[in-house]
Amino acid sequence: MLSGKQTFYLVDEEETQGKGANSVVSMVYHYLMYYGHGETNGKFHFDNCSGQNKNNVIADSVNKFSRNGHNISQLVKDMEKPVIFSDWKKYLQQYFKTQKHINTYNHFTVDSTKPGYVVCKESCDSVPITVNLLEKNTIISTSTMPNTLTPNGLDAAIQWYLYEQIREFCYNDANKDVICPKTTIVKTEVDFTSDVDTNKHKCPSRKQYLLN
Known part of the structure; x- marks a missing residue:
């Protein structure tokens, strides 16, 4: 950014919606809404994680919101403007078609004067291919937003782990009931023998603590 500032999103495990397209689009949307300054020409670089970033939801979201004056300047670190995770995938499917062979392309360009059209290139010097992703006879609503996704919250076993194993390390007693409250x-009634991590990562040491 020309401002020289870099923004990182730190999402509490209790609030996370995973690493899918809904999370990525929600954070990009939040940044443009609250940290943007009315830019009319933007460049976005995503890492090459095909399952997370290089998919139709990302392309469709940029296509829908590439309108002049959409970004409104907001105060940085405005605590009254929280990040809201929304079901962008389901919302955008009603307007756009799936782009075939999307993993073969690395560069995508959209223009606010040509809604629905995406210029795709395999590399920066490749011959561009233009595709129309907009569904036939579709009028994109500019007044509606996707449904908000409700966080799943922490697994009961994780809550007990935080309370019994982490709570004592909170230096500020006032924060103990905020960070590690008793569930x-x-x-x-909690099953400590099953995999408690929602991302299916094994945590044997955590379970061992809980079983003791």
């Missing part, structure tokens, strides 16, 4: 779920 209302009875411990005897």
